[in-house]
Amino acid sequence: MPASPAPHSRPTATTHEVTNQPPPLTGHDVADDPVLIEGVRREGAEWYLDDLHRLGRRAGSEEVQRWADEANRQEPRLRTHDRYGNRIDEVEFHPSYHALMDVAISEGLGGAAWADERRGAHVARAAGFMVWSSAEAGHGCPVSMTYAAVPALRHAPDLAKTYEPLLTSRVYESGLRTPAEKPGLLAGMGMTEKQGGTDVRANTTAAVQQADGTWRLRGHKWFTSAPMNDLFLVLAQAPAGLSCFLVPRVLPDGSRNTFRIQRLKDKLGNRSNASSEPEFDDTVAWLVGDEGRGVRTIIDMVTMTRLDCVLGSAAGTRAALAQATHHVRHRSVFGAKLIDQPLMRNVIGDLALESEAATTLALRLAGAADRAQQGDTQERAFLRLATAVGKYWVCKRQPAAVAEALECLGGNGYDEESGMPRLYREAPLNGIWEGSGNVNALDMLRALAREPESLQALRTEIEAAAGGDRRLDSAWQELQGELTLTEDAPVRARRVIERAALVLQGSLLVRHAPAAVADAFCATRLAGDRGLAFGTLPAGTDFTGLLTRLPV
Template identity: 85%
Template structure:
């Protein structure tokens, strides 16, 4: 505001200092499933019949509405209500409507337990692809979806319980809220394994279970990490007289009474903010034995194996989502007179990230295909799955944080801004490396499989050697791995290096057989032959970057 000579005020228009230019538009309104690597893998692993549905999910995932849901579900975190207004214990968790919208789509699209009620060949591959596409929008709500998918094979260790609950666990109806299981149209499941004094060492658990006269059991103790506490059913490990055992614990009993499930607090986590993770306390809590008494780890491992598959799927999905954002930014952003995507060094970075993503996606879908065929009685695929799942869980989950960090850097300061969505992807990145066993746990699990289940190594060997003679670098790397396997001394000390090499030769074999020559050549040169720097963007000068970048999802190259 200024004044005239006679002191009368004069209004001036608001200053206009600049126009907004050289900024990428939001990455919305696209089909997330329009990805050649994903689509080829789905066809190869036997679920081509699912492609129309996958594209439909992909278009919805890429919509502005779903992107808004993802942001809101993480900004408005779950809230714990231990008591109602009258002082009654309720132990409920309230979620933002956006979370429920995400869950509703996931369940109705069959991404939870539905595949177990579908006998079509490739159904687990279809579900894996749908899960990868949908969870790329928001990872947190994928936790209850994954656990519900994974609980079914474990519950089948007790046919009576499976008969009672499986039809609702395989339902495509999302029916939130605590009510008697029989009064609901669909159920969600979770698990309670770890305790504060043991963590991974579940045999150190102190939660106890004693048999009741009515055939149920009564549990007493405390769990350290139990996610999605508003789910309907939980598989819980507890010490019975016969040893560590697995129990099915419902939040609400069949007669409608609340089971004792006192939520002490919700975890304040690095990421995964939309998903509530809790510390429940059991006190005369009702449960039913699943499997044999004293065989709890063997029983619940069926669930853990399936959730480890989802860790691989989720990390491959998160890596691809970060790559998509980086490539989209580079396509629109100009620096020093040229688009970033056309500049040699940025092309090297993007191509290197694309290699990492393609290798992760291809391996994830191969494991999903083995899962599907193993469920149909294929013993060779079951043996392969035993080793490949642990190897894939270790490596793909380990690579995600590094890849997401590099993709974030491609956006510069824009990537550090919450509005870009990249910080959320970055916070999510370490989770799958920890969930269902950290890197050390999975590396040691590989050693156990090699010793106790030699058929798993033979199946793994057959998969790698299917590409024998096609690339000398792959052949040399595999011979070196086989040499490492003949040295049992200090095996635990070398376990991470061994598992890393197992993962890389497996990915190399898959790419040599199934990817374009330029992709396979660049992977073997940079991952197997040692011609690689420590950062992304260090591919050899003779790499065909253009051919690799052509494999980016549609519209991003």
């Protein structure tokens, strides 16, 4: 009987080989997206396209995907004291977070657009923000607040003269030191308190003026993101009422201002970004704008961060669609690629339709913001109402769209390494930050009541597509009746703002998108020929036309 082979000489057992798995989605240009490119051209920033593609290739690189993963897995860590017991209130971040921030600021996604006099500068910045935040959304929060702080700070010209050149800088320097000695600054804001939340007039943080003209704050804030930023716009109660103040982390003499971080928030998503509960105790501050008119002052910042919420949600939806598209193009079932299966074509086509509507509206808002800065009063009026409408709807649709895209990957999409769970956790965020759905619906009513020119600007925008599609015309006629402010308007507000968003998106697509896109949108979003879930577009839809609009 022959001897058995020695254990080390036995062939290695192989149970399977890996087949029919998509390759990693890496090494691609995130900006290679016809909807995005057409929108940038249309809104006046064609000159930026070469830089946008360069940024897109970087966003799609393996290195940046690794940064995104590491920044979220290695979360920020609070250090309240140094080794000797001195209070320092600092947050430590993984180096990958700083790498993401460095690119964002150097590419002009912070405040640089305010120092750029070219037509379309804010559109260029919006497109870059969408492309870069597709790679990792959490670090976009301090970037967005820095961008948005500039118009609010201009209510205090002396402060703006000192700090605006640093907020519009393209240099990122982490760490705390005297603001005027840094080559670039980041800004944040502190509005809400635990007892009031959205009702900022219930704030109890108190401000007392000093003989030298500065103020001292005492109180707390409930949800202040990016606590390592250099400057914060903070709401506090002054003798004349709620007012806006500038609070630096480090004072001009180099000493630390009192900014006690009680804890970091343990959030659902947005894990790379630190959000905190700071307390003020004899904290030095400078008044921004008129005393007692803090909401009016800081709303200039909130308007721009709301715009970034729309941009971020459109980008997150597009990023999820790109992952789903890549998967179904490479995965085969029942003898054919998933992308060729009729029902999957319906799902992907429906997601592409949703994404195109969101991206087109987001860039239209960015175009309005750009032209408003140049003095266009009609665009400013349009932005006032359309930002609330877009913020409500695009942010509401992101979670549903990302969930459907994740399902396209099946179990692979539920695995952390796919990146889809991070997109899913991030998806509800923009619907909450800078005003929840109810806040934006009520803000729409406020604009209709107090600024009728905003309704006229919306009417002009929508009616630019008059006669282009009978379903759009019919929906607009119906909506005009709903926009009447009656006693039950607050009850109807969500229904009205949803319908306004769909009609506005329909008008944009009828004018600017291919016929296949506009027809499918009007049939399903305006005429109601669809089910409640994605993938319920009617038979006869031009799916081939929709699928030509896919990213990647």
